[in-house]
Amino acid sequence: YIKNGKENKALNGKPLESITFIQCAGSRNEKHLPYCSSICCSVSLKQALYIREKFPDALIYIIYKDIRTPAQHELFYKRVQEEDNIFLTKGDVVNVNSNGNGEMIIDIDDTLLGEKIQIKSDVVVLATGMVPTTLAGEIETKEKTEEQEESDKKEETLDGKKEAESAEVGAKILNLAYRQGTDLPTLKYGFPDSHYICFPYETRRTGIYAAGCVRSPMDISASKNDAYGASLKAIQLLHAAKNGVAVHPRSGDQSYPDFFMQRCTQCKRCTEECPFGSLDEDEKGTPLPNPNRCRRCGICLGACPERIISFKDYSIHSISSMIKAVDIPDEFEEKPRILAFLCENDAYPSLDIVGKYHLQYDPNIRVIPVRCLGAVNVVWIADALSMGFDGIIMIGCKHGDDYQCHYIKGSELAEQRMENVQEKLKQLVLEPERVQMFNLSLDEYNKIxxxxxxxxEEITEMGFNPYKGM
Ligand code: SF4
Ligand code: SF4
Structure with missing residues (x-):
């Protein structure tokens, strides 16, 4: 009906009489795109105004699940509502069929009127959602020729890099030389993974920041603001790199993990578990550290069964010494001794808030802050039990789809390692409940x-650690 900005009657030989916009076409639908793309409602409202201008007599229908017009667009929505000939109604579109005369028949259920309605339209417009190009799928599944396969293999060998073995596979766009994959690890909808509360721009690849629709569906003005945020993060990084210190979340940290390679068994746990792909490996599996990618989380230290990874200010030895140095006065001799490892990002600050509000808790607990629960090496649990602690509690950030772990999967890895710890406890004929892990967000401080x-109470009922004093 409109060609090169001009009215075009060629389609049906008559001016447009009716047009229907169907919102959320496939969006907010578990079977297709479960999320809202945030711009489609505003775009349809805008298009409706254009139609109104070109075809003042045309009837314009907008069928929606909910109209979502973020920010100032709400005022625009109100303005469109006041237009003649634009009809907005909530409802589920159950059928769209042609009547054979060049017109479409749209059946709508569950409307605000509480009854089914049918609309006849010359044109139906589907407001479809946004899909990131980083989504593993179409691009990824393009078949490679034998020649391409061969040349890829050659490059990997020359680089000493290995193909990603993990599930962190995205579309092949950036071609990064990382052992854990060539592109940005993505969330389940294909947007780059980042911490949705604290670090929205930081991807899991240090120095690469996502902005605008690359990281989430948004409109142009939101994308522009997002680009400012991402640029500022990049400036921060350059400044930190110049000064040889870490960026987020351990800003200013000057330490790097040191590897005592002579004792490395090439088990690959550190290279597989590093959430930021900081560690590549050679053909034998020996880690090849890339310090500039490192966020100093300590997860490699927590993973290493040989205990050969350490930081100058955070090591197996330093935390073991803290455990040994814990002093509990004699008057508590008949009470259980409990050690708590608290993640420095949410759990330990939560304890600060507990103190600020003078909330009381049992005095038999001694707390050691750790970089992340993923940075807890199981040897510290063994040390604490052999030092006579009766129970060990670990509190870290929430994990799962809406994870809050500052190092992506530290608390999740800790939970997986806990299974081994509990197995070990059973072998020592100790109750598995002597070591427990909890996840907490900062606003849940009052649960501490x-x-x-x-x-x-549970440990008191269980009784003292039988290995105490042995
Ligand atoms: S400290 Fe964290 S980011 Fe750095 S190498 Fe170890 S696991 Fe990777
Ligand atoms: S986890 Fe430790 S032993 Fe295993 S590859 Fe890494 S450094 Fe070597």
Whole structure:
């Protein structure tokens, strides 16, 4: 009906009489795109105004699930509502069929009127959602020729890099030389993975920041603001790199993990578990550190069964010494001794808030802050039990789809390692409940006293650690 900005009657030989916009066409639908693309409603409203201008007599229908017009667009929505000939109604489109006369018949259910309605339109417009090009799928599945396969293999060998073995596979766009894959690890909808609360721009690849629709569906003005945010992050990084210190989340940290390679068994745990792909490996599996990618999370230290990874200010030895140095006065001799490892990002600051509000908890608990629960090496648990602690509690950030772990999967890895710890406890004929892990967000600080007190009660009922004093 409109060609090169001009009215075009060629389609049906008559001016446009009716047009229907169907919102959320496939969006907010578990079977297709479960998320809202945030711009489609505003775009349809805008298009409706254009139609109104070109075809003042045409009837314009907008069928929606909910109209979502973020930010100032709400005012625009109100303005469109006041237009003649634009009809907005909530409803589920159950059928769209041609009547054979060049017109479409749209059946709509569950409307605000509480009854089914049918609309006849010359044109139906589907407001479809955004899909990131980084989505593993179409691009990824393009078949490679034998020649391409061969040349890829050659490059990998020359580089000493290995193809990603993990599930962190995205579309092949950036071609990064990382052991864990050539592109940005993505979330399940194909947007680059980042911490949705604290670090929205930071991807899992240090120095690469995502902005605009690359990281989430958004409109042009939001993308522009997003680009400012991402640029500022990049400036911060350049500044930190110049000064040889870490960026987020351990800003200013000057340490790097040191590897005592002579004792490395090439087990690959560190190279597989590093959330930021900081560690490549040679053909034998020996880690090849890339310090500039490192976020100093300590997860490699937590993973290493040989305990040969350490930082100058955070090592197996330093935390073991802290455990040994914990002093509990004699008057507590008949009470259980509990050690708590608290993640420095959410759990330890939560304890600060507990103190600020003078919330009480059992005095038999001693707390050691750690970089992340993923940075807890199981040897510290063994040390604590052999030092006579009766129970160990670990509190870290939430994991899962809406994870809050500052190092992506530290608390999740800790939970997986816990299974081994509990197996070990059983072998030592110790109750697995002597070591427990909890996930907490900062705003749940008030749960800490209950977690602590319940744990002490449970251990008291269980009795002292039988290895105490042996
Ligand atoms: S400290 Fe963290 S980011 Fe750095 S190498 Fe170890 S696991 Fe990777
Ligand atoms: S986890 Fe430790 S032993 Fe295993 S490859 Fe890494 S450094 Fe070597």
């Amino acid at each position: 006293p209950t977690i602590f007190n319940d744990f002490v």
